Amino acid sequence: MKRIGLYIHIPFCLKKCAYCDFYSIPGRDEALQNRYINALTLHMKTLSATMEDRAFDTVYIGGGTPGLLSAEMLTALMNGIRENFTLAEDAEITLETNPAVADEAKFRVMRSLGINRLSMGMQSSEQAVLKTLGRLHTFDQFAETFGEARRAGFKNLSADVMYALPGQTVDGLLETLHSLIALSPEHISMYGLKVEENTPFGRMGERLALPDEDTQCEMYARACELLEESDYHRYEISNFAKARYESRHNLRYWQREEYLGMGPASHSFVDGVRYSYPHSIEDYITALEQGRLPDVDSHVTLTPAEAKNEEIMLGLRLAKGIVATDELQKKCENYLRYGFMERKDERIAFTTKGFLVSNTILAELME
Template structure:
C-alpha cells in the first residue's frame, strides 16, 4: 500500500436542508458547532497517530463547512497539521456555501493553509436556485469567488447541477458562462439524482424535470461547451483548467487510501473499508463499522473508469500480477464499435456519451 493518504473531515451542519440532499446534515446552534469541534478534535488526535503516512490532500465537506466560520475552520486545520503528517504541497479544500462564504475571512483561511475552495452554487439562474431550495443568490456566489481570489486563492471550483427543474440548454449555457466569467479553475457538473427519503423523492411527480433524453443532451452540451472554454473533462462529472484537477477526488478514483472523520464519513485504510454511522452517538465514541476489504480487481475497474484517463492495463498488471482478461477486452471492443468507449494498447476509457450508460457497461465488465 502507498505511504500517502487523503483526509476527509465531515461537517454535518446546514442553515437549511436542500430538498434534493441525502447527505448526513441538519440545522444546529452555535453551541452545537462548538461541541462538535471538541468531539472532532478528539478524533483528529486519535487518528493522527497514523503519522507514518503523509497526507497529500485534506477535504472539509458536508453539510456546509463554511457555516462554522473562519476561526473554527482555521482551528481545525491547525489541529490536523499538529497531529497528522501533512505534505508541504498538500491540497487543502473547504466546501463553501455562497451564503456563508461571503462573510468568511479568506485571507486568514489562506494563511492557515487552505488553498482550494469548492463553492456549492448549483446554478446561475434564479428560478433554478429557488426550485432547488438554495438560500443564496447569484450575487452571493460572485462575491464569494471574488473575495477568495482577492485573498490569493487561485484554485476555486464551482458546482453546477444538470437535469434540474426548469433547466434548458440556454439556461445551462448561462450558468457555465457565469462560471467562466468568474475565472474559476474547476467546475463540477453533476446530474441530479432523486435520492430515497428526500423531499424531491416525495414530490418528484410535481417537479418540472427534464426527461432522460433531455438530461443526456444537457450533459453532452456541458462536456462540449466546457471543452471549448478550456475546461478539460478528467472525470465523469468534473472539469478543470490544466493542472487544477482535484487531487483529493482523483485519489478516490485511483483506489488510493484515505481516512474519513465525522458521522457518515467513509475510510479506506490499511486495505480495509469502514465507516461511521449516520449519527452523532457512534461518532462521539469513535465507533466505526467494517464494510469490506478494498482495492480488489472489480473495484479497481469501477473506480478507474470514472476517470477520463480510464483503466490503465499496466497499472492493473502491476497491482494484480496478471494481464487484463481478454474476455473483458472483447466486451470493451463491442462498446468501442458503438462509440461508447475508446480502446488503445495501454488503456480503455469512456466517451462522453459512454458515461451516460457507464453503469450498465461496467456491470457487464465485472
C-alpha cells in the same frame, strides 16, 4: 513515508436543500459545532500514532457547509490536524463552502491557516431553478463571494453546477456555464440530479417536472462541448479542470489510493480496508467525550476479485480510463465497436456517449 488523504465531514448547513441526502444538520447550533470540533480533535489524537508513518498530501474539509464554521473553529480544526498528523509541504487543502456564509475576512483566515482550495456550490445561475432547489443564494451573491475569495488570495477555486434539474432547459444550463466560465474558476464539477427517496424531491415523485431523458443527454453532451472549448478538460465523468488543476483529493478516490475519513457519515480506505461511521453526530461526539472510539458502521476487507471490480468501476469514471487487459478488451468489444468506448493507447475509456450510459455498462461489465 506513505502518502494518504484526509477527509473531514462537517455536518452542518444553514438549511437543507430540497434534493440533498448528505448527512447534515440544519441550523446554527454553535454549542454543538464547538463540541464537534473538540470531538474531532480528540479523534485525531487517538489516531495520531497509527498515522505516524504517513504524510497527508491532500485534505478535504467537506460537508455539509464547512464554510459556516467560525474563524475560531476553523483555526482549532486546522491546529488539530497539524498537531496530530504530518501534512506534506505541498498538501492540497480544500474546504467546501456556499455563497453568503463566508466573507473576505473569513477567507483571509482560511488562507492564513493553509487552506489553498475552495469548492463552492453555485448549482445554477437561474433564480427560478435556485429557488426550486431550495438554495439560499442568488447568482449575484455567488459571484460576489467568488470575488471575495479571489481577493483573499485563493488561486484555486472550484464551483459545482447541476443539470437535469426541474424546470431547467438546455439553454438554461449553457447560460449557467457561460456565467460561471466568465468568473474563470480553475475547476468545475457538473453533477446530474439524482432524485433520492428520503428528500423533499424524492417525496414529490411524478410531480417533479424533470427534463426527459433525451434532453438530459443533450444537456450533458452540449455542456461537455462548451467546457472543452473553454479549456476545461474533462478528467472524470463529472469533473472538468484547467490544466494542472484536477482535484488531487478526489483523484485518490477514483485511483483507489488511501484516505482517512473522520466524522459521522465519513468513509475511509486504509490498509486495504474500507470502513465508515454511522450518520449520528451525537453518537460520534459522545463516544469521544467518554474516551472511546466511535463505532464503525461497516468494515470490509476486499477480496482480490472485489478489488479488481472496484478498479474497473472507479477507473472507468476517469477520462483516461484504465489499462486494457485481454480480458477487459474482450468484454468491451461491442462497446468499442458502437462508440461507447475508445482505445487510448494501451487504455480503454468511455466516450461522451458511453459516459451517458456508464452505469448500465458498468453493471454489465461486473456480471
